[in-house]
Amino acid sequence: MDPETRFELARSVARHVGAMLLDAFHLQGTAARRKADRTLVSQADTRADALARRLLHAADPKAVLLTEEGGAVYPADARGAWVVDPLDGTHNFVFGLPLWGVSVAYVDETGHPLVAAAYFPVLGELYSAWRGRGAWLNGELLHVRPEPPEHGVALLGVCWPSARPFRCRPWPWKVRAVGSGVWQQALVAQGATLAAVDCAPRLWDAAAGVLLVQEAGGVVHTFEGTPFFPLQPGRDYRRVRGHLIAAGSPSTLERILTVLHEG
Numbered sequence: 001m002d003p004e005t006r007f008e009l010a011r012s013v014a015r016h017v018g019a020m021l022l023d024a025f026h027l028q029g030t031a032a033r034r035k036a037d038r039t040l041v042s043q044a045d046t047r048a049d050a051l052a053r054r055l056l057h058a059a060d061p062k063a064v065l066l067t068e069e070g071g072a073v074y075p076a077d078a079r080g081a082w083v084v085d086p087l088d089g090t091h092n093f094v095f096g097l098p099l100w101g102v103s104v105a106y107v108d109e110t111g112h113p114l115v116a117a118a119y120f121p122v123l124g125e126l127y128s129a130w131r132g133r134g135a136w137l138n139g140e141l142l143h144v145r146p147e148p149p150e151h152g153v154a155l156l157g158v159c160w161p162s163a164r165p166f167r168c169r170p171w172p173w174k175v176r177a178v179g180s181g182v183w184q185q186a187l188v189a190q191g192a193t194l195a196a197v198d199c200a201p202r203l204w205d206a207a208a209g210v211l212l213v214q215e216a217g218g219v220v221h222t223f224e225g226t227p228f229f230p231l232q233p234g235r236d237y238r239r240v241r242g243h244l245i246a247a248g249s250p251s252t253l254e255r256i257l258t259v260l261h262e263g
Contacts, residue, residue, distance in 0.1 A: 001059075001060055003114060003130065006060075006106045006114065006115050007115040007117075007128070009056070009059050010105065010106060010115050010116060010128070011104075011117040011119075011128050013052055013055045013056060014102045014103065014118060014119035014126070015119055016051065017051050017052050017055075017102045017104075017119075018101065018102045018119040018120070019121065020047065020048065020051055021044055021100075022121040022122065024043075024044045025093060025096075025100075025121075025122065044087055044093060045068070045086055045087045045090055048087050048102065049067055049068070049070055049084070049086040052067065052084045052086050053065055053067065053070060053084075056082050056084070056104075060082070063080070063081065063082055064078045064080070064081035064082070065081065065082050065084065066081050066082070066083045066084070066203060066204065066237060067084040067085070068085050068086065068087075068204045072236055072237045072238035072239075073235070074232065074233055074237060075233065076233040076234040077233070079108075080107055080109050080114075081106070081107050082105070082107075083104075083107055083207040084103070084104050084204060085102070085103045085204040085205060085208075087100060087101075087102065088100060088102070088103055088180050088181060088182045088183070088204075089179050089182075091179055092179045092180060097179065098120075098123060099122075099123075099178050099179055099180045099183055100122070100179075100180055101118055101119055101120035101123075101125075101182060102118065102119050103116070103118040103119075103182045103204070103207070103208035103209070104116065104117050104118075104208065105207035105208040107207060107229070107230075111229055111230025111231040111232070112131070112230050113129075113207050113208070113210060113211040113229065114130070114131050114211075115128075115129065115130050115131070116128065116129045116208035116209075116211040116212060117129075117208065118182045118183070118186060120180075120183060124138075125137060125138065125186075126138055127186050127208075127212055129189075129211040129212045129214075130215070131211060131214075131215065133215070134215050134216075135211070135212045135213075135215035137186075137189075137190055142189045142191070142212070142216040143190075143217055144188060144189060144191050144216045144218040144247075144248035145192075145193075145248045146217070146248045146252075147248070147251070176193070181196075181201050181205040181206065181209065182205065182208055182209045184196040184198070184209070185198075185208075185212060186209060186212055188213050188216075188246045188247065188248060189212040189216035190216070191216075191248065194247065194248055195246060195248065195252050195253070195256055196209075196244075196245070196246045196247075197244070197245050197256060198243070198245075199243060201244050202240065203231075203240065204237075206228060206244055209246065210228055210229065210244075210246070213247075217248070218246060218247055218248050218249070219246075219247055219248075219249065219250055220246045220247075221244075221245055221253060222243050222244060222245070223243035223245065224243070245257065
């Protein structure tokens with residue numbers, strides 16, 4: 001399958017799964033439970049996962065699929081894989097908040113994301129990215145904010161545990177926890193926030209967002225300052241959690257790393 005076909009397939013699957021979830025969201029009252037790892041899963045998650053798998057298998061029957069609710073081992077002989085978070089922001093979804101979406105990415109034989117899409121149905125936002133081509137929101141090219149604005153007021157997106165260092169020392173930027181890792185990274189890609197800090201993302205929490213930020217001109221590293229990709233053959237990504245910083249510039253990234261290491 002050529003890259004353009006994969007790009008359009010990622011967008012199509014994200015839209016179709018998002019449309020199904022939007023119908024469930026409007027009904028409200030979806031049942032949810034805690035998984036063994038203490039994360040929340042709803043009936044909508046499992047239905048969305050099944051639909052994404054069905055659509056991807058129909059179009060790309062030999063492909064490896066790595067999803068939050070399904071298989072998580074990247075085979076040693078794999079030449080690529082689809083990485084799907086069928087419902088990013090489950091807590092928001094269950095409690096009626098609009099900040100949730102679907103992310104779909106294809107990681108090629110290099111172990112790096114090639115194409116990606118993230119759809120947030122309530123917001124009407126479809127993000128997409130293609131390695132070496134760019135990143136877009138509803139067809140408009142995205143660009144990160146490389147440096148803080150002159151007035152000094154800027155936003156930093158965080159997951160709640162990673163906000164601790166920012167609460168205990170002076171910090172010039174406002175902190176926001178939005179409850180959706182992919183949307184948090186998408187905000188960096190569109191220049192709405194300077195950076196996003198996620199304390200424990202899994203592969204499907206980051207695959208689409210990493211490509212969005214990079215193709216919009218930003219940088220993405222772990223807390224240790226190393227790249228998040230490539231994928232490692234034979235690895236079980238359900239057991240792997242990273243520590244991820246997405247930033248509009250290397251200088252912003254270094255500033256955040258300094259605070260985290262001092263905190």
